[in-house]
Amino acid sequence: MNPLRPVILAAAASPRLRRAVTGLPLTAGIVERFVAGETRAELIEVARTLLGSGRMVSVDFLGENTTDRAQADATVSEYLSLIAELSALKRPALPGITATPVEVSVKLSALGQALPGDGPAVAAANLRTLCAAAARADVWVSVDAEDHTTTAATVATVLAARAEFPWLGAVVQAYLHRAEADCRSLSGPDSRVRLCKGAYREPAEVAFQRAAEVTDSYLRCLEVLMRGAGYPMVATHDPVPIVAAEQLARETGRGPGGFEHQMLYGVREDKQRRLAAAGTAVRVYVPYGSQWYGYLTRRLAERPANLTFFLRALVSKS
Template identity: 80%
Template sequence: MNPLRPLILAAAESPRLKRALTGIPITADIVRRFVAGETRAELIEVAQALLDSGRMVSVDFLGENTTDRSQADATVAEYLSLINDLAALNRSALPGIDAPPVEVSVKLSALGQALPDDGPATATENLRILCTKAAQADVWVTVDAEDHTTTDATLATVRELRGEFPWLGAVLQAYLRRTEADCRELSGPGSRIRLCKGAYREPHDVAFQRAYEVTESYLRCLDALMLGDGYPMVATHDPEPIADAEDRAAESDRGPDRFEYQMLYGVRDAEQSRLAGEGRAVRVYVPYGSQWYGYLTRRLAERPANLTFFLRALVSKS
């Protein structure tokens, strides 16, 4: 595992470093590689370009750990407007792929999960509002994963709302020791699971720490999803899991309409285009908004190449 990862994740939790980095004018240029912009108008321009390239999109309005009800309400309002704007995009169906080209990703902590007065219930009701709107607009919704302390509450909400919205997606993180079992439980008919490696700083007793352990867990979880009855969403940039997903899909008689690849905006764009050009379903995770600091630091921690890019840009601009 990248030896700088613990330091970078610690930086993600440092208000002092956040103030320092967000106050540097050149930081904005670097952020734009990984974040579509701070406004919905900027996001929509990026999303349309990706759709025109034969890729699909999953849009995240950045924000998390909301402890103010008015802020949670504002997040719901932004997502409702976002769903309207995404529904209005030119989003022609991709040949051989039935999945809706547009999706929103949402963190339950942004919808009020951490509010002091029954936060999980508030987040569940807010998510229900978004899903109702999304169903009318033919837009998918996937619930993002956060740190392990929220996993039980998040999955409880997903289970509850799947009765009304069976297409509701959930994100599982392969570095958590529990995730293989969660994959088996949640991969039933009609389910959608986005499998990623994981991006938070977690203790050893709940998460694998070594890179090879995380990769091995990812492949076991991928097996469980491919053998299940749901729709796996393979969220990775690593060549081994990408190739393995293709092999496992063939072994389980899955055509390109029964699973998809997902990658981050600004990471391995050429590989995204290659897969899409070969007729694979590729969805790009596109974040926007002013609350980009935590997201960016987690992206830097995930991939040393991202950190190298960031540091090179700082040096070249200084």
């Protein structure tokens, strides 16, 4: 695991450092690698290009930990507009793949989960509003995972919402000790589960700390999902689980439409294109918006190569 990960994730929580970094003129050019723009119009152009290349998209309007009802309402409004515009995009012809090519990813904390008093109920109601609009527009929705303090509430909200929207996607972070159990509870018939390694700073009491332990947990979770009745979404750039997913697909008889690979916008573009060209379902997680600081720092913490790119860009632009 990246030895600088704890330092970088601590920086993600620092308002002072956030103000300093976001105020640097040179930062914008660096952010463009990982974020599709600050406006919906910029995002739509990126999504159109990705769809045109035979890849699918999952779009995240950046923002989290909302403690203001008006901000939660504004987030819902933005997502409703986003869903409408995504639904109008030309969709790629993907032989053997029946997955919906356009999806939005939402964080319950951005929908009001942390509001005092009735926050969880507000977030659940807002999620239902988005799912209803998405169903009419033939757009999928997945609920992003956040830090471990929200995991139980998020899983409960997703399971409740699936009574009406069984296609609602859930996200499991493999570094959590509870990940394998969550995969089993969330992966029933018609379900969709995105499996990622995990991007937050978590204590040893709830999460594996060593990279090898996280990878082992990912592989155990992957086997649960690939042998289960749902639709696995394999969200990683690590070649070990990518190869394992392909092997499990062959063993379980899953065709090209039986699961999908997911990768981040701006990371391993070459691998994304190769997988898509081979007829494999590939979805790119595409964030946009002005609240990019937390997202960017988590990307830097995940992979040393990302941090190297960031530091090199800082030097070259100084």
